[in-house]
Amino acid sequence: MAVSMKRRNFVSVTDFTVEEIWNVWELAAQLKTKVKSGEPHRLLEGKQLAMIFQKPSLRTQVSFETGMTQLGGHALYLGPDHISLGKRESVPDVARVLGRMVDGVMARVFAHDDVVQLARYAGVPVINGLSDDEHPCQALTDLFTIYEKKRRIEGVNLTYIGDGNNVAASLLLAATKMGMNITIISPDGYEIKSQYVQRAKIDAAKSGARMQFSNDPYDVAGSDVIYTDTWASMGQEAEAEKRARIFKSYQVNDALLKQTDGSPLVMHCLPAHRGQE
Numbered sequence: 001m002a003v004s005m006k007r008r009n010f011v012s013v014t015d016f017t018v019e020e021i022w023n024v025w026e027l028a029a030q031l032k033t034k035v036k037s038g039e040p041h042r043l044l045e046g047k048q049l050a051m052i053f054q055k056p057s058l059r060t061q062v063s064f065e066t067g068m069t070q071l072g073g074h075a076l077y078l079g080p081d082h083i084s085l086g087k088r089e090s091v092p093d094v095a096r097v098l099g100r101m102v103d104g105v106m107a108r109v110f111a112h113d114d115v116v117q118l119a120r121y122a123g124v125p126v127i128n129g130l131s132d133d134e135h136p137c138q139a140l141t142d143l144f145t146i147y148e149k150k151r152r153i154e155g156v157n158l159t160y161i162g163d164g165n166n167v168a169a170s171l172l173l174a175a176t177k178m179g180m181n182i183t184i185i186s187p188d189g190y191e192i193k194s195q196y197v198q199r200a201k202i203d204a205a206k207s208g209a210r211m212q213f214s215n216d217p218y219d220v221a222g223s224d225v226i227y228t229d230t231w232a233s234m235g236q237e238a239e240a241e242k243r244a245r246i247f248k249s250y251q252v253n254d255a256l257l258k259q260t261d262g263s264p265l266v267m268h269c270l271p272a273h274r275g276q277e
């Protein structure tokens with residue numbers, strides 16, 4: 001694999017080219033094999049990663065921290081009370097300080113612009129570990145999982161049903177870039193932000209991916225993968241009851257899966273709320 005030595009950020013799926021994403025997947029596949037066989041794979045020997053969390057996390061914290069250790073590096077957890085990003089200190093100041101002490105920053109933030117600012121000022125690679133608008137690591141990993149299961153990306157029909165949120169936006173960007181067909185089904189008023197649809201159109205025209213949008217929860221015929229996410233994301237807790245009423249008919253259940261005319265993979269980024277989505 002050709003590794004570019006230029007400093008790179010991963011704030012959005014759009015930051016990587018199609019070739020770079022395939023390179024990441026190829027490396028991920030190699031590392032998975034090495035982990036299983038116990039072969040050393042210490043590609044980040046001596047490197048430090050600062051992990052900023054404004055929101056809770058299970059998978060992101062454990063996977064990044066474990067990953068850094070397995071690769072020979074070290075990860076530092078900076079929780080919401082540790083640095084109070086943007087309150088105790090401005091985002092550019094936090095970025096500049098961290099950039100002098102660590103080799104990379106991963107950040108889970110509310111405002112997407114905070115991770116954009118970190119990337120602008122840190123001087124070291126910055127990875128978006130979820131913002132209110134995007135969740136690029138999730139989408140890249142999900143498409144890799146689909147590839148592992150289906151052995152192809154092009155021509156796979158991925159259907160996302162639920163809130164047009166951060167996960168949906170990143171899945172749309174990733175699928176259209178990589179040539180996977182995608183349908184997004186959301187209730188009226190909860191669709192994906194138009195800026196992502198516009199960008200996805202450009203990438204779909206290049207890759208040949210088909211993209212469709214619907215408000216009809218039963219528009220799932222022909223889906224190879226059904227994907228859903230929580231109806232109320234982190235930070236939207238106050239809207240949870242209202243959303244539960246609005247999203248009720250968008251539940252992934254046996255009746256909905258029957259409409260797919262097949263046995264699709266069912267995916268969820270987690271945490272899942274059983275009995276709801």
Ligand code: NVA
Nearest residue numbers: 165167233234269270
């Ligand atoms: N949309 C969810 C994803 C959690 C991984 C949230 O932002 O809370």
